[in-house]
Amino acid sequence: MSQGVKLPDGTERRRHERFSLKVFGSHNSCTIALDPGTFLDCSILDVSRGGLRMSINSEKKGIPAPDMGQEIEFRSFLSARNRFLEGRTGTVAWYNPDRREFGVRFESALPEDQVSVLVEG
Numbered sequence: 001m002s003q004g005v006k007l008p009d010g011t012e013r014r015r016h017e018r019f020s021l022k023v024f025g026s027h028n029s030c031t032i033a034l035d036p037g038t039f040l041d042c043s044i045l046d047v048s049r050g051g052l053r054m055s056i057n058s059e060k061k062g063i064p065a066p067d068m069g070q071e072i073e074f075r076s077f078l079s080a081r082n083r084f085l086e087g088r089t090g091t092v093a094w095y096n097p098d099r100r101e102f103g104v105r106f107e108s109a110l111p112e113d114q115v116s117v118l119v120e121g
Contacts, residue, residue, distance in 0.1 A: 028118075029057060030082065033073040034066055044082070045101065047118050049109040051090060056100040066092040066102050084114055 028044040032054075041057040056065065066072060070092045074085040090104035 028077075028079065028082065030077045030085070031075045032066075033075050034063070034070065038063055039075065040066070044118070047110075047115055049106075049112065049115055051093065051103060051105040053101060053103050056102075065095055065097065065100070068092055068095055072104060082118065 030042055030044065031039050032042055033039055040063060042054045043057055045053045045055055047053075071089055072092060073087065073089045076086065077083050088106070090106050093103040093105045095102040
């Protein structure tokens with residue numbers, strides 16, 4: 001759990017508390033749409049009301065990693081508890097090619113009860 005990242009001036013970069021989901025393993029696997037007809041298999045690593053940190057599960061030939069600023073759509077999940085995210089869109093806030101991880105920012109915050117469903121399993 002993280003309260004946010006302190007910037008050099010002492011302010012917080014994140015507005016919402018972040019919760020790690022790594023303990024749930026494959027229960028957080030999902031498919032996202034990068035563009036119509038272009039899909040990527042990923043896992044949700046942590047969640048806050050404002051967004052998610054995700055990792056790329058597999059490299060598919062010809063499918064690029066998400067670009068910063070790109071809109072993505074959540075399509076399918078292995079676990080029923082995550083299905084409330086299906087159809088939700090977000091914007092790629094950052095991408096780390098070495099770790100194959102990226103952040104997704106939501107336009108509007110997730111309700112607390114939905115974050116609780118993800119965190120508590």
